[in-house]
Amino acid sequence: MYNLILRDLYLALYSSANFFYTSSFFILILVLLPFIFGTSIDQLQLLFKGILWIGLSLSIILTMERIFNTDYEDGSLDIILQKNSSLEIIVISKYISHWVVYCLPLFIILPLLSLLFYLNTSDVFAIFLNLLLGSFGMIFIATFVSALTLAAKRTIFLKAIIMIPLFVPFVIFGSGDNSWLILLALSMLSFVVSIYVSTYGLRLYGES
Amino acid sequence: MKELRIEDLNCYRGSHLVLKRLNFSINSGETLLVRGDNGSGKTTLLRALSNYIRSYEGNIYFDELKTKEDHKYKNKFTFIGQKNSLKDNLSVKKNLKLWEFLYNRKISPIEILSEFNLSQLIDDDVSSLSDGQRKCISIQKLRFSESMLWFLDEPFVFLDEKNSKILMKKIENFNKKNGIVIVTTNIDLGLKFQKEINLNV
Numbered sequence: 001m002y003n004l005i006l007r008d009l010y011l012a013l014y015s016s017a018n019f020f021y022t023s024s025f026f027i028l029i030l031v032l033l034p035f036i037f038g039t040s041i042d043q044l045q046l047l048f049k050g051i052l053w054i055g056l057s058l059s060i061i062l063t064m065e066r067i068f069n070t071d072y073e074d075g076s077l078d079i080i081l082q083k084n085s086s087l088e089i090i091v092i093s094k095y096i097s098h099w100v101v102y103c104l105p106l107f108i109i110l111p112l113l114s115l116l117f118y119l120n121t122s123d124v125f126a127i128f129l130n131l132l133l134g135s136f137g138m139i140f141i142a143t144f145v146s147a148l149t150l151a152a153k154r155t156i157f158l159k160a161i162i163m164i165p166l167f168v169p170f171v172i173f174g175s176g177d178n179s180w181l182i183l184l185a186l187s188m189l190s191f192v193v194s195i196y197v198s199t200y201g202l203r204l205y206g207e208s
Numbered sequence: 209m210k211e212l213r214i215e216d217l218n219c220y221r222g223s224h225l226v227l228k229r230l231n232f233s234i235n236s237g238e239t240l241l242v243r244g245d246n247g248s249g250k251t252t253l254l255r256a257l258s259n260y261i262r263s264y265e266g267n268i269y270f271d272e273l274k275t276k277e278d279h280k281y282k283n284k285f286t287f288i289g290q291k292n293s294l295k296d297n298l299s300v301k302k303n304l305k306l307w308e309f310l311y312n313r314k315i316s317p318i319e320i321l322s323e324f325n326l327s328q329l330i331d332d333d334v335s336s337l338s339d340g341q342r343k344c345i346s347i348q349k350l351r352f353s354e355s356m357l358w359f360l361d362e363p364f365v366f367l368d369e370k371n372s373k374i375l376m377k378k379i380e381n382f383n384k385k386n387g388i389v390i391v392t393t394n395i396d397l398g399l400k401f402q403k404e405i406n407l408n409v
Binding site for chain 2: 003004006007010011014015016070073074075076078079080081082083085205
C-alpha cells in the first residue's frame with residue numbers, strides 16, 4: 001500500500017502535477033476574480049467561497065483521468081492488480097495519493113489566499129473545514145467514475161457530466177455556514193458507495 | 209516437477225467464444241509457443257492464465273492447484289503484455305524507479321538496461337525511444353519478480369535480430385532453471401520451442 005502511494009506521489013512530482021503547479025492553479029483562479037467583478041471588497045469576500053469550491057471541483061475533474069485511466073492505457077494497471085493483495089487497498093491508496101497531490105496544496109495556501117481578501121480567522125476556519133470535509137467526498141466520487149470508465153479514452157467532458165451532478169450536494173452544503181457535519185456525512189456516504197463501485201470497476205477491467 | 213495444465217477451457221470476449229475446448233499441459237523447463245491469427249485468442253489465453261480474466265469455463269491447474277482459487281498464485285507468474293507500462297513524459301531512469309515501487313524490489317537501472325545494451329538511454333525521455341527500445345525495456349520487467357511462469361504476449365514484435373537472440377537466450381536460461389514460458393506470436397519466426405499449439409484450428 002505504501003509503495004503504491006509513494007509511486008503515485010513520485011509520478012505526480014515528475015509529471016507536471018507537483019505542489020507548485022497545483023497551488024499556482026488555485027491562486028490564478030482566485031486572481032481572475034477582481035478582473036471579472038471589480039475590486040469592491042464586500043463583493044469579493046462573498047465570491048471567495050464560491051470560487052474556492054469551483055476551483056476544487058475543477059482541479060478534481062480535470063485530473064480525474066490520472067487516477068486509473070492513464071495506468072490502464074499504458075498497462076501499469078496490470079502490475080498494480082497483480083502486486084497488491086486486494087482491490088480495496090489499491091482504491092484506498094489511490095484516494096490518498098490523489099488527495100495529497102490535487103487537494104492538499106489548496107489547504108496549505110488557503111490561509112495565504114484569504115489574506116488577499118481581508119477575511120477574518122473564524123470565517124477562514126469555517127471555509128477551511130467545509131472544503132476539507134467536502135474534498136474527501138469529491139475524491140471518492142472521482143475515483144469511482146474513473147474506475148467505471150477505464151476504457152473510455154479522452155472523454156473528460158462525458159466524465160464531467162457524470163460527476164458534476166454528484167458534486168452538487170457538496171457545493172450546496174459547502175457554501176452554507178456551520179454545515180460541516182452534513183459534509184462529513186456526505187463524504188462518509190460517498191466512501192461507502194465509492195469503495196464498492198471502484199472495486200467492481202477494477203474487477204470488470206480484467207474481463208474487458 | 210511442476211505442471212501447468214489447462215482442461216476444456218472456454219472463454220468469451222463479449223459474445224464471441226474465442227477459446228473453444230482448449231486442452232494442453234506444459235512441464236517445468238519447457239516453452240510453449242502459441243500461434244494464431246489476429247483475434248484468435250492468444251492474448252485472451254494469457255490473460256486467463258494470469259487471472260485477469262476470471263469468467264472462463266473449464267479449469268487451469270498449476271502444481272495441481274486451481275489458479276483461480278490459489279491465493280499465492282499471484283506471485284508465481286510474470287505477465288508481459290503488449291502495453292509497455294512506460295510513462296511517455298518521464299525519463300527511462302524515472303520509469304524504472306516507478307517499477308521499483310510497484311514491484312517492491314530494488315535493481316540498479318544500469319543492470320537492467322545493459323542486458324539489451326541500452327545503458328546510454330538512461331536519461332532519455334521514453335517519448336524519444338523507438339518502439340523496439342521500449343519493448344526491450346518492457347521485457348526487462350521480468351527482472352523484477354522471481355516467478356516460475358513467464359507469460360510473454362508477442363515479445364518478438366519490434367525486436368531486431370540481435371535483441372531477439374538475446375531474448376531467446378533469456379528464455380533458454382530460464383528453462384534451464386525449470387521455468388515455464390508461454391510465448392505468443394502470429395508470424396513464423398523460425399524459432400524452435402519444445403511445444404507448440406495453434407489456435408486457428
